Amino acid sequence: MRLALLQPDIPQNAGTMLRLAACLGVAVDIVEPAGFPVSDRAFRRAGLDYLDHVEIERHVSFATFEAARRAAGRRLALLTTKAEVSYLDAVFRPDDVLMVGRESSGAPDDVHAAADIRVAIPIRPRLRSLNVAVAAAMVLSEALRQTSGFPPRAAPA
Numbered sequence: 001m002r003l004a005l006l007q008p009d010i011p012q013n014a015g016t017m018l019r020l021a022a023c024l025g026v027a028v029d030i031v032e033p034a035g036f037p038v039s040d041r042a043f044r045r046a047g048l049d050y051l052d053h054v055e056i057e058r059h060v061s062f063a064t065f066e067a068a069r070r071a072a073g074r075r076l077a078l079l080t081t082k083a084e085v086s087y088l089d090a091v092f093r094p095d096d097v098l099m100v101g102r103e104s105s106g107a108p109d110d111v112h113a114a115a116d117i118r119v120a121i122p123i124r125p126r127l128r129s130l131n132v133a134v135a136a137a138m139v140l141s142e143a144l145r146q147t148s149g150f151p152p153r154a155a156p157a
Contacts, residue, residue: 079139080115
């Protein structure tokens, strides 16, 4: 399982998702261009010292990400408010790449077209969306639950 951040706008959200991925043992793809310099320094505030515990692969464009994903034989699961399928009804696979869109504009049409599955989080009418890091945590947790992909629980200290 991998988490992909499509052209992230907000370094604090990206840092939060990197911390999430570190804790859950999930690799991260960052698809540029981002709305901020993509560097460890930009992520340190939200990611703290967790960055040393997450595998991060950077891609200069969606096209390079897509080529790498296809070469690896991974399925793209796009989290989007435009999906008709709830993430609770989707069937996830261990080789999935869960992609979140840009905070300011979501995912463009070419990303929607490339996605193998598109899933949404059911929310109340007239509300736009959840914070991207919250959405990533919810769907990633369900995907890991379905695929028995959570790391083993550490013994209490």
